[in-house]
Amino acid sequence: MKLDPSSNSRENGKFESPGVYCNLMSTASSALAGKTSSRIGFWESTVGKKAVMAVTGAILFLFVVAHMIGNLQVYLGQEKLDNYAHLLKSIKSLLWGERVTLLLSVILHITAATQLGLRNRRARPRAYVKWASAGSTYASRTMYWSGPILLAFIIYHILHFTTGQALGPQFREGEVYHNMIVGFSFVPASIAYIIAMLMLGMHLCHGVWSMFQSMGVSHPRYTPLLRKFAVAAAAALVIGNISIPVSVMLGILK
Amino acid sequence: MKLKLHVWRQKNAASAGRMVRYEAEADEHMSFLEMLDVLNESLITKGEDPVAFDHDCREGICGACGFMINGVAHGPMPGTTVCQLHMRHFKDGDELYLEPWRAAAFPVIKDLIVDRGAFDRIIAAGGYVSASTGSAQDANAILVPKKDADRAMDSAQCIGCGACVAACPNASAALFLSAKVSHLGLLPQGQPERNERAIKMVAAANHELFGGCTNIGECEAVCPKNIRLEFIARRNWDFLKASCTFREEKAAAGAG
Amino acid sequence: MKLDSRIPSGPIEQKWDNCKFEMKLVNPANKRKFTVIVVGTGLAGGSAAATMGELGYNVKCFCFQDSPRRAHSIAAQGGINAAKNYQNDGDSIYRLFYDTVKGGDFRAREANVYRLAQISVNIIDQCVAQGVPFAREYGGLLANRSFGGAQVSRTFYARGQTGQQLLLGCYQALERQVNAGRVTMFPRHEMLELIVIDGKARGIVTRNLVTGGIATHLADAVVLATGGYGNVFYLSTNAKGSNATALWRAYRKGALMANPCFTQIHPTCIPVSGDYQSKLTLMSESLRNDGRIWVPKKGRDSRPPGQISEDERDYYLERRYPSFGNLVPRDVASRAAKAVCDEGRGVGKTGLGVYLDFGDAVRRLGRKVVEERYGNLFEMYERITGDDPYSVPMRIFPAIHYTMGGLWVDYRLMSTIPGLFVLGEANFSDHGANRLGASALMQGLADGYFIIPYTIGDYLATAKLDRIDSNHQEVRRAENAVGxxxxxxxxxxxxxxxxxxxxxxxxxxxxxxxxxxxxxxxxxxxxxxxxxxxxxxxxxxxxxxxxxxxxxxxxxxxxxxxxxxxxxxxxxxxxxxxxxxxxxxxxxxxxxxxxxxxxxxxxxxxxxxxxxPGQAPALHKEPLSFEHVHLAQRSYK
Structure with a gap:
């Protein structure tokens, strides 16, 4: 005679309390893992979100590089820089295409970062009494600080040099050189820029190589080089951008 | 040598825990767990509850042991589990904080013991090759380039101890998961299920409340088997590729 | 009691085939109606549970560890034997069979050993298909090494972590069945009693190690794969949790215990350093392939090894066993080490140790080759002792490592209690009085993947199993005994x-x-x-x-x-x-x-x-006959 598996086995209710453990351990939830979540959407997954951050991060990085190269024309004189600015603004499709792309990138980058950040906080509800780093960089651990600071800076920066509210009555539409000199002559603004650029540098030290890792590109020989490149690129950006307010403050640019 | 220990004591999953201070005596040739054994013997003799910690093989291969020592998973020696960590790396008068792995996915069961069942469930979700017993062809029928076999072995060495999760500020299981995805994904036998495996295992990890990877590398630094961050990139690649090329399975008559 | 080993008829090459054909099958649709309990998730238990799950049985699997992946099979270092003859060096199923019977000093059952050698070939195929990353040659073929004194290279390995990789292979297969709902896994559960009803094994009583809850699990058959009892010695190379409780409780319920005194001492372990010592660590036997074992010629020589010149050293294994040298079987090597230590020539603080010297190997092969072969073992040694084996000879001493004895089983791996099957190190069947290197993994997987799935089917198909009630008095009695x-x-x-x-x-x-x-x-x-x-x-x-x-x-x-x-x-x-x-x-x-x-x-x-309790146990003898490998004195001179 065959046995019915469901009736020939029983847990002795007298001793077995319905503890947390049995709910947690594989007896109960192993089936759960297989059935409720055998697939996951791209955006739902942490890996997918990181890929979005990588792609948008790459776009923002390329923009920042181009932006700096544009800005450095300040050393070529007022005419060159203002002409360049005029050129950019005159091609409306390019201008708005770029603005929309950047805005979307920023929104996606921040949305993904925020959602991941919240998830990560929930993943460790109780902090260690003592925790020490065994092998990560300061920059990589502070992305959630450098990121929001950069966001605040970007808003200020747009109000400062694009729309002009932060610059006040001295703002002149289209006269980039003039706006720069006036803006950076105000020392607190320059200091804010310098701090923001240092944050940007830190953010990129990690971000520029991390985006490759998130996209699944890693190689024992090239990844270490890439990490060096990330630091070099970040340093170049910081130095290039900081040089402008410093030059204004020192009176090199007038 | 004499040590001051601050040990996390928690009676069970439901109760609140706290750090308790103990004085311990150790010999430099002892392993860290032997130092705790001696402490426990003295606690039992005094009628107190000994410190509970998971351990089994004490050879650094079963993956049962592991807790934080002064905030570093498995303690200060790289590539070493706590059972293989010897007291010669500490000095008289050291003050040590011992805490369990902390993660939502690893609830504390007692003292330094946590429930790592989530790891089993991640493997169950897809961390295998579906090769039922008896179905195999000759072992040498498929050639495997030595370099691939060696890299597969590099990642297959994972002992599932959970140190990567413990060390990660996000409590992410990325290194654990990627070790299995890479091990099987690097071998020809693992190819047919490679895409599906990446999706299923990532889904399972999401389901288990692990955090996401932010590529910072704490996991790699504490991994007792030196599993490399490179494998996380491989997992990302497999998952992204699988996501982009995903097709619904067609239910065919007579299947399954 | 008459012991019926149920060895099938026919020539030894055909016994297993005959047996498989004679056994009754369970109808595929009926398999899920049978519940099988598997205790232990090492190579034997894990592979058995996975395979029976694949076949469609309703499997309940228990381990005391927090995960089935932690069973002590994971610590096996050296390798797994198989008679593949990939190296074309004259290996064959017959030779593996011959070596194993002879190595076991003629105390194993010939038919079992022959089947083990036959199945060894399928094991490697199965493991490779699962994705076990065995070592490979540059051409992509599997690599082999000679191990534990074998004259042929038949050992497959995955660095120094073969047991780990094989176990992960069957753990993954097991988790696949868990996911499919065919295996229910109970980690952190310890079996404390066997339930025997009407003379048949019908279930177990377990304790949930987290909650302390005592529970009864009933089934149609019980499979014990709980490993060996080496920890009876307190210090052994077994994991701290390895224990004999499941075996012993089955013994007390009527299963016979065979050859319990056959324990294996492994010659290459790291010596004891103090009273607090909690376990001993094995260094793979493969070290003896290139390392040379010696002690000083004169007793109580406390000079550092570097200062003891070549002619003051006694390479005692090479001296006593010129043809096998440092590669004599484990028991011989262990006893020789004990002998020199008893003479007062042992080395180290405790005098309980001998040198295993890689000086010659480094000179002959270069540091790089030695590192490739033994790098991870050297690291492990250095981590534990603080000495660097490249410059200072290792110190080693024998330690309890494996137990050949175990519950008595017949050819079909069934104990004297019908419905109670015993696999792997927990049974006594294949290694006689001494196990050869790289044979334990082979036996565990042979039992679990390829033997029990057949033999349990025959039992289930032919045993008349009544439905049992959880209030049966035997169930109550077992629960009470545990409590x-x-x-x-x-x-x-x-x-x-x-x-x-x-x-x-x-x-x-x-x-x-x-x-x-x-x-x-x-x-x-x-x-x-x-x-x-x-x-x-x-x-x-x-x-x-x-x-x-x-x-x-x-x-x-x-x-x-x-x-x-x-x-x-x-x-x-x-x-x-x-x-x-x-x-x-x-x-x-x-x-x-x-x-x-x-x-x-x-x-x-x-x-x-x-x-x-308190009574002298009764001895039953199963006579062993040797028709193929003729009884002879082992000689490794």
Whole structure:
């Protein structure tokens, strides 16, 4: 005679309390893992979100590089820089295409970062009494600080040099050189820029190589080089951008 | 040598825990767990509850042991589990904080013991090759380039101890998961299920409340088997590729 | 009781095929109606549970660890044998069979060993298909090495972590079945009692190690794959949790225990450093392929090894066994080490150690090659001892490593209790009195992947199994027995810790029932252990209570069983008046000090039957006949 598996086995209710453990351990939830979540959407997954951050991060990085190269024309004189600015603004499709792309990138980058950040906080509800780093960089651990600071800076920066509210009555539409000199002559603004650029540098030290890792590109020989490149690129950006307010403050640019 | 220990004591999953201070005596040739054994013997003799910690093989291969020592998973020696960590790396008068792995996915069961069942469930979700017993062809029928076999072995060495999760500020299981995805994904036998495996295992990890990877590398630094961050990139690649090329399975008559 | 080993008819090459054909099959649609319990998730248990799940049985699988992946098979380093003959060096199924019978010193069952050698070939195929990353040659073919003194290269390996990789392979197969809903996994559960109803094994009683909950699980058959009992010695290379409780409780329910005195001492372990020592660490035997073993010629030589010149060194294995040298079987190498230490020529602080020197290997092969072959083992050694083996010779000493004895099983791996099957190290069947290197993994997987799935089907198809009620009086009795023992252990509240008893038991056994035994010592040990057991039940201190995670209580139950098992081991060693394999009786040796078998009187497997508490167990003999490998004195000269 065959046995019915469901009736020939029983847990002795007298001793077995319905503890947390049995709910947690594989007896109960192993089936759960297989059935409720055998697939996951791209955006739902942490890996997918990181890929979005990588792609948008790459776009923002390329923009920042181009932006700096544009800005450095300040050393070529007022005419060159203002002409360049005029050129950019005159091609409306390019201008708005770029603005929309950047805005979307920023929104996606921040949305993904925020959602991941919240998830990560929930993943460790109780902090260690003592925790020490065994092998990560300061920059990589502070992305959630450098990121929001950069966001605040970007808003200020747009109000400062694009729309002009932060610059006040001295703002002149289209006269980039003039706006720069006036803006950076105000020392607190320059200091804010310098701090923001240092944050940007830190953010990129990690971000520029991390985006490759998130996209699944890693190689024992090239990844270490890439990490060096990330630091070099970040340093170049910081130095290039900081040089402008410093030059204004020192009176090199007038 | 004499040590001051601050040990996390928690009676069970439901109760609140706290750090308790103990004085311990150790010999430099002892392993860290032997130092705790001696402490426990003295606690039992005094009628107190000994410190509970998971351990089994004490050879650094079963993956049962592991807790934080002064905030570093498995303690200060790289590539070493706590059972293989010897007291010669500490000095008289050291003050040590011992805490369990902390993660939502690893609830504390007692003292330094946590429930790592989530790891089993991640493997169950897809961390295998579906090769039922008896179905195999000759072992040498498929050639495997030595370099691939060696890299597969590099990642297959994972002992599932959970140190990567413990060390990660996000409590992410990325290194654990990627070790299995890479091990099987690097071998020809693992190819047919490679895409599906990446999706299923990532889904399972999401389901288990692990955090996401932010590529910072704490996991790699504490991994007792030196599993490399490179494998996380491989997992990302497999998952992204699988996501982009995903097709619904067609239910065919007579299947399954 | 007459022991029926159920060896199939026919020539030895066809026995397993005949057996498979003669066995009844279970209709595929009926398989899910049968529940099978598997205790233990090592190579044998894990592979059995996975395979039976694949076949469609309803499997319940138990382990005391927090995950099935942690079973102690994971620690096996060296490799797994298979008669593939990929190296074209003259290997064959017959040769593997021959070597294993001879290596086991003619105390194994020929038919079982032949089947093991046959199946070895399928195991490698299966493991490769699962994605086990075995070592490969540059051309992509599987690599092999010669291991443990074999004259052919038939050992497959995955660096120094072969056991880990094989176990992960079957763990993954097991998790696949868990996911499919065919296996229910119970981690952190310990089996404390076997339920026998109408003479058949019908279930187990377990304790949930987290909540302390006692539960009964009923089934149609029970498979024990709970490993060996080496931890009876306290210090061994086994994991701390490895225990004999499942075996012992089955023994007390009527399963016979065979050859309990056959224990294997592994020659290359890291020596003990102090009283606090909690376990011994094995260094893979493969080290003996290139390392040379020596001690100083004169006794009590405390100079550092570097200062002892070549002609002051005694390479005693090379001297005594010129043809096998450092590669003599484990038992021979272990005893030789003990002998030189007994002469006072041992090295290290304790004098219990010999050198394993890689100086020559580094000079001959270069550091790079040595590093490639043994790098991870050297690292492990350095981590534990703080010495660098590239510059200072390793110190090694024998340690308890494996137990060839175990529950008696017939050819179909069924014990004397119908429906109770025993696999892997937990049974006694394949290794005789001594196991060869890289054979344990082979046996575990052979039993689990390829034998039990067939033989259990025949049992289930033919046994008339009645439906049982969980209120059956045997079930109640088993539950009560478990509850009673826990209560009793917790109520003693004596002065000594469980570990202190365990340590003392280990010392007694190691002295009198270890590498070399004699009648006087064994009598002494039996007396002492009986006293220790009485003291244990009077004076042990188990703190905490039963309804929580209580590691002292877990240990207390296991040590209680070890105390009883130890007495049976001594009795078995005492009754076996011969030397064979791992069992060396000092009274029975050749003039050169080699083991002297007595095939006229002791060519049998000794199977012991429990007759009640405090009663002398009854001895049953299964005569062994050797039709293919002729009885001969082993010689490694």
């Amino acid at each position: 009673e023992q826990i209560k009793r252990l917790l109520s003693i509240k004596g002065k000594r810790t469980v570990d202190s008893f365990h340590r003392e038991l280990g010392r007694l056994l190691w002295e009198d029932c270890g590498m070399a035994r004699n009648a006087k010592g064994l009598r002494h040990a039996m007396g002492k252990i009986a006293e220790l057991q009485q003291e244990y039940w009077r004076d042990v201190n188990v703190v905490g209570d039963g309804a929580e995670l209580n590691q002292s209580l877990e240990k207390a139950g296991r040590v209680a069983d070890f105390l009883e098992l130890a007495q049976l081991m001594c009795l078995d060693a005492f009754e076996r008046n011969e030397s064979c394999g791992g069992h060396f009786r000092e009274e029975y040796q050749t003039p050169e000090g080699e083991a002297l078998r007595n095939d006229d009187e002791y060519c049998y497997a000794a199977a012991w039957e429990y007759t009640g």
